[in-house]
Amino acid sequence: MSTTAPRLLQVRRSERVTPRMIRVTLGGKELAGFGGDGPDRRIKMFFPVPGQERPAVPRAASGGPVWPTGEPRPAIRTYTVRRFDADAGELDVDFVLHEGHGPAAAWARDARPGAWVGVSEPGGRYEPDPGADFHVVIGDETALPAVATVLEALPAGVPAVAFLEVADAGEEQKLPGSARIHWVHRGAREAGGPLAEAVRTAEFPAGAGQAWLSGESGCVRDLRKHLLDDRGLDRRKVYATGYWRAR
Ligand SMILES: Cc1cc2nc3c(=O)[nH]c(=O)nc-3n(C[C@H](O)[C@H](O)[C@H](O)COP(=O)(O)OP(=O)(O)OC[C@H]3O[C@@H](n4cnc5c(N)ncnc54)[C@H](O)[C@@H]3O)c2cc1C
Structure with a gap:
């Protein structure tokens, strides 16, 4: 977690991006000075527990974060800054409405204008290598918000391919940039299986590539x-993060 206290923000509006993805637009006084957007910027989100109006958030202190006493701790999950507009004072976060019954997805599904949530300072930032011969971008629907920001940041004129697993054709989204997009539909199969198969059997552009997955x-x-082992990509050029765990 960053050393600054999370900001308490409020929902301005929400809209369905696809049947299983909801975009929640946040705003509020505490959004002032937020650390901006860019490729693959992550935030910790603090969700109120059922029956609570505002989540408890820690106060920044020199010895580390200090939690308010006597209040239940929030559910904390990691999300991506899909869009930050400093002028409009708006932050968009896209939530997958998965079937795993988690507090974050449930909060996003039910969030009405005015609902409170805590948001940390954004961390991370993907640095596309301007010298790479090609770029590979791989992800599932939880990664789509980050994928969109990564594709936007890839250098023009360099071959780029993306392999993206979603439930079905209705979950495909319009994405920025000029990468060749391969949508992979999961259907009734286990998450990750169809994506792994698609990547393993794909032809990559020639040369030394960089990968985000x-x-x-x-x-x-x-x-x-x-x-690394089969395609011979340089370990320093493969940027991989597990976003969630199937149980
Ligand atoms: C750096 C980073 C960025 C992320 N950005 C985003 C983002 O922008 N949008 C987004 O939607 N997610 C994003 N995620 C993934 C998100 O944090 C997880 O999906 C998280 O588990 C959701 O919390 P929850 O409270 O809904 O479910 P949890 O309480 O964490 O999990 C409850 C159950 O749901 C299952 N589950 C969780 N996620 C999924 C899923 N996607 N599909 C199927 N089952 C699932 C779990 O296996 C578990 O059984 C990101 C994760 C990381 C690490």
């Missing part, structure tokens, strides 16, 4: 190994 943790681990 995120999604279900087991799949990410498997594909990272594939990129």
Whole structure:
């Protein structure tokens, strides 16, 4: 967690991006000075527990974060800054409405204008290598918000391919940039399996590439190994993060 206290923000509006993805637009006085957007910027989100109006958030202190006493701790999950507009004072976060019954997805589904949530300072930032011969971007629907920001940041004129697993054709989104997008439909199969198969059997552009991949943790681990061992990508050029774990 960052050393500054999380900001308490309020929902301005929400809209369905696809049947299973909801975009929640946040705003509020405490959004002033937020650390901006860019490729793959992550935030910790603090969700109120049922029956609570505002989540408890820690106060920044020199010895580390200090939690208010006597208040239940929030559920904390990691999300991506899909869009930050300093002028409009708005922050968009896209939530997958998965079927795993988690507090974050449930909060996003039910969030009405005025609902409170805590948001940390954004961390991370992907640095596309301007010298890479090609770029590979791999992810599932939880990664789509980050994928959109990564694709936007890739250098023009360099071959780029993306492999993206979603439930079905209705979950495909319009994405920025000029990468060749391969949508992979999961259907009734286990998360990550169809994506791993698509990547393993794909032809990559020639040369030394750079890869960004995120999604279900087991799949990410498997594909990272594939990129290093079978495709010979340089370990420093493979940026992999497990986003969630199938149980
Ligand atoms: C750096 C980073 C960035 C992320 N950005 C985003 C983002 O922008 N948008 C987004 O939607 N997610 C994002 N995620 C993933 C998100 O944090 C997880 O999906 C998280 O588990 C959701 O919390 P929850 O409270 O809804 O479910 P949890 O309480 O964590 O999990 C409850 C159950 O749901 C299952 N589950 C969790 N996620 C999924 C899923 N996607 N599909 C199927 N089952 C699932 C779990 O296996 C568990 O059984 C990101 C994760 C990381 C690490």
